[in-house]
Amino acid sequence: MKTIWLPLAALTLAGGSALAEEVRVYNWSDYIDEALLEKFEAETGIDLIYDVFDSNEVLETKLLAGGSGYDVVVPTGSFLERQIQAGVFQKLDFSKMPNSANLWDLIKDRTAKYDPGNEYSINYMWGTTGLGVNVGKVKEVLGEDAPINSLDLVFKPENMEKLASCGVMFLDAPAEILPAALKYIGEDPDSKDPEAIAKVEPLLVAVQPYISKFHSSEYINALANGEICVAFGWSGDILQARDRAAEADNGVEIAYNAPKEGALMWFDQMAIPADAPNPEGALKFLNFIMDAENMAAASNYVYYANGNKASQDFLVEDVIGDPAIYPDEATMENLYTTTAPDPKVQRTVTRLWTKIKSGT
Ligand code: N2P
Numbered sequence: 001m002k003t004i005w006l007p008l009a010a011l012t013l014a015g016g017s018a019l020a021e022e023v024r025v026y027n028w029s030d031y032i033d034e035a036l037l038e039k040f041e042a043e044t045g046i047d048l049i050y051d052v053f054d055s056n057e058v059l060e061t062k063l064l065a066g067g068s069g070y071d072v073v074v075p076t077g078s079f080l081e082r083q084i085q086a087g088v089f090q091k092l093d094f095s096k097m098p099n100s101a102n103l104w105d106l107i108k109d110r111t112a113k114y115d116p117g118n119e120y121s122i123n124y125m126w127g128t129t130g131l132g133v134n135v136g137k138v139k140e141v142l143g144e145d146a147p148i149n150s151l152d153l154v155f156k157p158e159n160m161e162k163l164a165s166c167g168v169m170f171l172d173a174p175a176e177i178l179p180a181a182l183k184y185i186g187e188d189p190d191s192k193d194p195e196a197i198a199k200v201e202p203l204l205v206a207v208q209p210y211i212s213k214f215h216s217s218e219y220i221n222a223l224a225n226g227e228i229c230v231a232f233g234w235s236g237d238i239l240q241a242r243d244r245a246a247e248a249d250n251g252v253e254i255a256y257n258a259p260k261e262g263a264l265m266w267f268d269q270m271a272i273p274a275d276a277p278n279p280e281g282a283l284k285f286l287n288f289i290m291d292a293e294n295m296a297a298a299s300n301y302v303y304y305a306n307g308n309k310a311s312q313d314f315l316v317e318d319v320i321g322d323p324a325i326y327p328d329e330a331t332m333e334n335l336y337t338t339t340a341p342d343p344k345v346q347r348t349v350t351r352l353w354t355k356i357k358s359g360t
Contacts, residue, residue, distance in 0.1 A: 022278060024051070024278075025048065025285060027073075027124075031298075064088065071285070078114060079175070079340065089272060100287075102290050104307050108307070123308075125236070125305065125307070126266060127234055127266065128266075129264040131148060131151075132232075132241060132254060132256050138166070141166055142159060147159070150259055150260050155181065164210035168232075169228050169233070171234070174352070175338065178352070183261055185203060219241070220244070223252075224241040236302050239325070260334070264335070265336065265337055296315050
């Protein structure tokens with residue numbers, strides 16, 4: 001076979017999409033309006049490869065191994081913090097992202113805790129971890145005064161024993177469930193003390209037999225179609241379940257409550273791996289996401305708050321006016337944040353979580 005060498009420009013013209021620019025994004029599942037992905041491709045001519053995950057641990061394993069092949073990834077702040085320290089990301093060139101002027105100082109101040117100076121990441125969305133309930137079913141099982149806004153719902157074995165009949169799912173996320181259990185027993189939810197952490201083991205082992213599954217994305221449909229009656233999950237996901245049930249008109253009424261004992265507030269941050277194949281394309285994607293109308297479209301679709309001040313003019317009332325999404329001051333005071341454990345404490349957490357999930 002004869003090889004013909006052509007200048008790159010000619011090849012691009014002749015070869016069409018074979019040589020088209022690509023950007024690879026790895027984001028959480030159920031976390032964007034897919035119309036935005038098409039809009040990005042139409043506006044930039046870049047091919048977007050969009051993959052999803054539902055676990056910080058899965059993302060972290062790929063990032064620490066290196067060569068993930070992704071240009072944009074979305075770890076939660078507490079994970080991003082130690083990934084920055086491990087050298088996983090490159091600094092962002094804000095001069096190439098004029099839409100970064102739209103970011104919200106209030107959220108930047110909070111994310112600076114994980115990314116000092118906000119040099120490596122921008123906030124995509126933030127939310128809380130709490131209780132999704134099928135109101136009718138839970139009241140049927142536990143009575144009219146069921147504690148649907150309290151951690152008693154999921155941490156009291158006598159409640160869980162009854163709820164097991166209609167189905168309970170917990171996030172498969174030790175970094176979220178263990179802090180909630182610590183808070184429930186009166187410990188610092190961000191404790192790094194192995195003795196304090198060990199105290200949640202009996203609590204969680206006692207309710208484990210009543211948990212039908214530890215999973216971090218299946219609960220959306222499971223709640224919406226009435227397969228489960230309680231999910232310990234993420235705010236916006238549960239609100240999406242509420243809408244899916246309403247759309248199906250199946251008589252299922254879903255509510256989300258941040259537990260009155262306090263709820264975890266987390267921040268999901270977009271960042272560019274140090275070894276990203278197309279960092280320039282990644283900056284274009286981030287700039288697109290920071291456009292006020294695009295960011296509002298994403299939040300309006302997935303019911304999570306975002307870190308973009310300018311987007312607030314385009315948010316629907318159902319989103320900006322819902323304190324479960326944009327907490328009022330009183331709700332805000334009841335939210336806590338967490339930081340990354342060091343590798344030793346992380347090993348304790350991982351071992352404990354394996355034990356809890358297996359119920360031993
Ligand atoms: C989206 C879940 C994002 C929240 N489904 C987890 N940080």
